[in-house]
Amino acid sequence: MASKGQNFGLSEEQVALRDAARQFVQAEIVPVAAQYDRSADFPSAIIKKAHALGLLNLIQPSTVGGTGLSLFDACLVIEELAAGCSGFATSMVANDLALTPILVGGSPEQHKRFIGEIAKSGAPASFCLTEPNAGSDAGSLTTQVSRDGDHYVINGAKQWITNGGVADQYTVFATLDKTKKHKGICCLAVPANTPGIVRGHHEDKMGQRCSNTVALTFDNVKVPVANMIGAEGSGFKIAMQTLDLSRPMTAMIAVGIARAAYEHAISYAKERKQFGQPIAKFQAIQIMLADMATNIEAARLLTLRSAAMLDAKIPASLESSMAKRFAADMAMEVTTNAVQVFGGYGYTKEYPVEKLMRDAKLMQIYEGTSQIQRLVIAREILE
Numbered sequence: 256m257a258s259k260g261q262n263f264g265l266s267e268e269q270v271a272l273r274d275a276a277r278q279f280v281q282a283e284i285v286p287v288a289a290q291y292d293r294s295a296d297f298p299s300a301i302i303k304k305a306h307a308l309g310l311l312n313l314i315q316p317s318t319v320g321g322t323g324l325s326l327f328d329a330c331l332v333i334e335e336l337a338a339g340c341s342g343f344a345t346s347m348v349a350n351d352l353a354l355t356p357i358l359v360g361g362s363p364e365q366h367k368r369f370i371g372e373i374a375k376s377g378a379p380a381s382f383c384l385t386e387p388n389a390g391s392d393a394g395s396l397t398t399q400v401s402r403d404g405d406h407y408v409i410n411g412a413k414q415w416i417t418n419g420g421v422a423d424q425y426t427v428f429a430t431l432d433k434t435k436k437h438k439g440i441c442c443l444a445v446p447a448n449t450p451g452i453v454r455g456h457h458e459d460k461m462g463q464r465c466s467n468t469v470a471l472t473f474d475n476v477k478v479p480v481a482n483m484i485g486a487e488g489s490g491f492k493i494a495m496q497t498l499d500l501s502r503p504m505t506a507m508i509a510v511g512i513a514r515a516a517y518e519h520a521i522s523y524a525k526e527r528k529q530f531g532q533p534i535a536k537f538q539a540i541q542i543m544l545a546d547m548a549t550n551i552e553a554a555r556l557l558t559l560r561s562a563a564m565l566d567a568k569i570p571a572s573l574e575s576s577m578a579k580r581f582a583a584d585m586a587m588e589v590t591t592n593a594v595q596v597f598g599g600y601g602y603t604k605e606y607p608v609e610k611l612m613r614d615a616k617l618m619q620i621y622e623g624t625s626q627i628q629r630l631v632i633a634r635e636i637l638e
């Protein structure tokens with residue numbers, strides 16, 4: 256289903272790219288996914304190997320050392336990564352999320368410096384928008400930035416920061432003046448070794464456990480004025496434009512999770528016998544499998560369409576949110592039904608589907624909950 260489903264007019268290069276990602280995932284990620292789920296360790300060594308193969312910083316320009324893929328091609332790679340383990344995929348895609356604000360709002364010099372150094376080293380980077388009291392309502396963030404001569408000084412707290420405990424660089428959103436709401440928000444590139452940054456403990460999450468998630472505090476963190484990305488006050492728009500670009504990538508993580516669950520469910524349904532025949536012969540199971548196949552395909556198409564639009568520079572907040580919303584909810588349903596196909600066995604850690612169900616839940620929460628996506632969709636269609 257995977258190859259048939261994806262094979263609509265892909266060029267030879269795209270098929271080769273997808274297959275290279277699939278081979279890497281089979282060799283490096285699948286054999287250790289359960290182990291990393293247990294340990295919740297960050298898979299640095301494997302991500303370094305992915306970087307060496309050009310599977311990191313996917314949409315960052317090759318002129319500054321990124322892989323330089325279109326969003327569409329990045330999505331092909333991301334589905335494969337996530338079908339192997341979404342904890343790995345999230346850790347890797349988090350780099351594009353962190354670097355894209357710089358791509359969107361930064362000067363060529365800033366691209367070279369803040370994208371180029373991460374792209375060259377393959378080090379993790381983090382997008383720091385969310386705060387303890389500013390999640391869905393990102394515009395209400397309170398981390399403060401103030402000008403001090405040739406520097407900006409940052410004070411505040413960030414929450415649920417992917418790669419936060421292992422990153423070399425943070426893209427931090429902070430406000431010059433809370434009373435200005437989103438118009439006061441700025442975007443700054445902050446090297447992780449800047450004095451005053453305190454990293455919290457790695458959260459003990461339900462799923463995507465090897466993806467590193469921490470709280471960060473910024474205590475008089477001082478960066479040169481040259482680290483301001485875009486103009487003062489343009490940070491919220493930069494964040495929103497970034498999320499438009501990253502939501503198709505996140506949607507594709509959901510597609511990858513669902514595809515893996517579906518493939519496990521199909522194989523198991525063909526093997527498992529009840530009432531004298533494989534359970535795949537029963538319509539009750541066939542209907543579940545048929546719905547899984549259809550919904551995965553629909554999510555993939557919605558996602559690739561939004562990616563193609565963004566590649567063509569067509570505004571696609573609507574399509575990007577539709578893809579993220581549909582794919583996330585679809586992955587939750589598909590993985591839940593995959594556990595159902597496995598019955599009692601599916602509910603144990605001996606089989607991979609319970610992990611996929613735990614992993615899928617996060618898709619409905621991060622990078623804008625399913626409810627926030629509906630809010631964006633409703634605003635767009637009612638405009």
Ligand code: CAA
Pocket residue numbers: 345349352382384385390391392393394415416417437491492495496498499572620621622623624627630631
């Ligand atoms: N592109 C460009 N500009 C945009 C935009 C977009 N997609 N969306 C909004 N804007 C602009 C608006 O035009 C408006 O500008 P003006 O003042 O010039 O008119 C401004 O931004 C404010 O927009 P809104 O009034 O719509 O803002 P809002 O406060 O009502 O919030 C929201 C909008 C969509 C709900 C937003 O807060 C949002 O996206 N929330 C969810 C945040 C989110 O996704 N967080 C995830 C964090 S990252 C993460 O989870 C990743 C990880 O670690 C793995």
